[in-house]
Amino acid sequence: MSETIKKATRQSYGEALAELSEKYDFAVLDADLAAATKTGIFKKKCPERFIDCGIAEANMMGVAAGLAAVGETVFASSFAMFAAGRAFEIVRNSIGYPHLNVKIGATHAGISVGEDGATHQCNEDIALMRTIPGMTIINPADDIETKAAVEAAINLDGPVYLRLGRLAVPNVNSGDYKFELGKGVQLKEGKDVTIIATGLAVNEAFNAAETLEKEGVSARVINIHTIKPLDTEIILKAARETHRIVTVEEHSVIGGLGAAVADTVCAGCPCHVTMIGIPDVYGYSGKAEQLLKEFGISSENIAQRVRGILRED
Amino acid sequence: MDKSKKRALEITACKARIGVIDAVHAAQSGHPGGSLSICDALTYLYFSKMNIDPHAPHDPQRDRFVLSKGHCAPALYSVLAQRGFFPEEELLTLRKIGSRLQGHPNMNDLPGIDMSTGSLGQGISAACGMALGAKLKGKNFKVYTILGDGEIEEGQVWEAAMFAAAKKLDNLTAIIDNNGLQIDGKITEVNSPEPINEKFRAFGWNVLTMNAHDFDDIDRAFNEIPQNGKPTAIIQKSVKGKGVSFMENQVGWHGTAPNDEQRVQAIDELCAQLQALERGV
Numbered sequence: 001m002s003e004t005i006k007k008a009t010r011q012s013y014g015e016a017l018a019e020l021s022e023k024y025d026f027a028v029l030d031a032d033l034a035a036a037t038k039t040g041i042f043k044k045k046c047p048e049r050f051i052d053c054g055i056a057e058a059n060m061m062g063v064a065a066g067l068a069a070v071g072e073t074v075f076a077s078s079f080a081m082f083a084a085g086r087a088f089e090i091v092r093n094s095i096g097y098p099h100l101n102v103k104i105g106a107t108h109a110g111i112s113v114g115e116d117g118a119t120h121q122c123n124e125d126i127a128l129m130r131t132i133p134g135m136t137i138i139n140p141a142d143d144i145e146t147k148a149a150v151e152a153a154i155n156l157d158g159p160v161y162l163r164l165g166r167l168a169v170p171n172v173n174s175g176d177y178k179f180e181l182g183k184g185v186q187l188k189e190g191k192d193v194t195i196i197a198t199g200l201a202v203n204e205a206f207n208a209a210e211t212l213e214k215e216g217v218s219a220r221v222i223n224i225h226t227i228k229p230l231d232t233e234i235i236l237k238a239a240r241e242t243h244r245i246v247t248v249e250e251h252s253v254i255g256g257l258g259a260a261v262a263d264t265v266c267a268g269c270p271c272h273v274t275m276i277g278i279p280d281v282y283g284y285s286g287k288a289e290q291l292l293k294e295f296g297i298s299s300e301n302i303a304q305r306v307r308g309i310l311r312e313d
Numbered sequence: 314m315d316k317s318k319k320r321a322l323e324i325t326a327c328k329a330r331i332g333v334i335d336a337v338h339a340a341q342s343g344h345p346g347g348s349l350s351i352c353d354a355l356t357y358l359y360f361s362k363m364n365i366d367p368h369a370p371h372d373p374q375r376d377r378f379v380l381s382k383g384h385c386a387p388a389l390y391s392v393l394a395q396r397g398f399f400p401e402e403e404l405l406t407l408r409k410i411g412s413r414l415q416g417h418p419n420m421n422d423l424p425g426i427d428m429s430t431g432s433l434g435q436g437i438s439a440a441c442g443m444a445l446g447a448k449l450k451g452k453n454f455k456v457y458t459i460l461g462d463g464e465i466e467e468g469q470v471w472e473a474a475m476f477a478a479a480k481k482l483d484n485l486t487a488i489i490d491n492n493g494l495q496i497d498g499k500i501t502e503v504n505s506p507e508p509i510n511e512k513f514r515a516f517g518w519n520v521l522t523m524n525a526h527d528f529d530d531i532d533r534a535f536n537e538i539p540q541n542g543k544p545t546a547i548i549q550k551s552v553k554g555k556g557v558s559f560m561e562n563q564v565g566w567h568g569t570a571p572n573d574e575q576r577v578q579a580i581d582e583l584c585a586q587l588q589a590l591e592r593g594v
Contacts, residue, residue, distance in 0.1 A: 059473045062438020063441050063442035063445060064442060066379075067442040069420070089432060094438070097429050098420050098421055
């Protein structure tokens with residue numbers, strides 16, 4: 001696991017679009033944020049396949065639906081707040097209901113947006129997108145996983161929500177990683193507790209487990225990159241074998257990965273679930289790394305919470 | 314327009330209106346007023362204008378139609394049935410469990426529906442996407458959409474209007490069904506979208522006006538669409554509830570189904586109109 005090179009998943013997304021344009025035929029839409037969402041990398045390479053819709057996310061999602069309805073594969077990008085939040089009803093009715101082939105590249109998701117503060121920190125997008133029937137939700141953890149996820153999204157017939165981040169993150173996966181849509185990845189074996197994480201929290205969870213290992217705590221680590229459809233098998237196996245689950249995500253504890261995991265174990269193998277995420281509050285301005293610490297989404301915080309849970313037992 | 318062609322269109326539109334009344338009556342739910350105001354425009358599109366084939370409803374080269382005012386699905390269903398996309402009897406399944414004729418149109422349920430619509434303001438964006446798709450792929454198909462005059466109070470319509478002009482979508486024609494009424498009353502009293510023509514012109518569109526219930530004038534308007542790189546808005550002056558005396562210009566018939574007695578009266582009136590047309594009176 002290399003900590004030396006860090007890259008934001010939005011950057012990986014933009015690079016993947018440009019690279020994959022040589023292999024696949026698709027169009028990319030943006031809403032005046034190409035420089036930030038990194039679709040600008042694609043724009044530079046394929047200007048004739050890039051359409052800037054301006055600051056009008058509702059219309060962009062509708063245009064994406066119309067393009068898909070006449071046979072195009074389309075990526076539509078904006079910040080998560082506007083793609084999932086502002087345009088929610090268009091995504092639901094014009095893309096989700098007719099199950100159109102639109103891939104939503106939603107960057108700047110979660111608290112790690114940082115300095116822009118509460119108005120731009122989208123901690124609700126997973127919850128919103130989970131309620132749309134037929135929507136696939138992928139929250140990749142690193143550069144390698146993001147690039148694989150973009151290709152998987154192209155090859156899937158139907159709507160996909162790609163949750164991407166602004167903050168540069170290290171790779172948790174190696175170069176020979178095989179991404180499988182809808183399949184969780186066990187990154188570390190463990191028998192005392194299972195830490196299930198998504199997105200940038202995966203690296204923090206893994207580091208927390210390494211620290212705990214040195215203290216004699218055996219923590220399993222599972223990366224859930226596909227939040228919907230959820231790999232319930234790997235979650236129920238963890239519930240049966242470790243009896244304790246901790247979920248970690250930079251998303252509200254309402255309706256996110258933690259809630260999806262809790263739903264799964266409640267129905268299949270009830271066990272203790274602790275959710276680490278954004279509580280029912282708005283975020284605020286600050287440096288991303290500091291905010292992640294403030295909200296408990298750092299390896300130190302995670303290790304501390306796990307120690308506490310094991311002490312309680 | 315040739316007289317016999319005009320007569321044929323009038324007959325078809327009248328049959329479509331009968332289908333609207335019967336479908337909404339059978340469902341005891343739905344939107345007759347706005348459906349009756351667009352029957353002529355839909356008949357013109359599907360019988361005279363659009364390149365479509367009911368036996369090849371998924372042909373990628375076909376022209377596309379998006380009913381942005383999706384609640385007027387009974388009119389679209391009725392015209393599609395007249396055109397042979399599905400059996401006319403199926404109109405009586407409207408809004409019932411298991412029906413392909415959903416309360417608002419769903420493209421995956423029924424052949425002939427090019428886009429799922431119903432939430433106002435969204436259809437025009439999808440129509441823009443389709444028109445853009447034709448440009449990206451170098452295809453020649455045209456895209457038509459019908460919006461309600463109340464519907465254009467939705468902000469998304471103006472995002473789409475700005476987009477269509479900016480992207481030079483001259484293969485897109487939007488018909489604004491200007492019947493002057495919305496659920497809560499007159500459009501000018503609720504939250505006036507007027508002047509509609511000046512708004513579209515300011516957004517960079519060609520703007521034409523037509524009498525929604527005169528096929529000669531409808532034909533004239535469509536033939537006047539300029540080829541100048543701009544999208545076109547046709548504001549059709551229409552009568553909500555057109556063809557049924559007690560429904561005409563009555564806001565109360567926006568979303569109310571006729572009872573048995575009202576259905577009989579409406580069908581009697583429409584059948585009399587149909588007979589007159591067929592006799593050539």
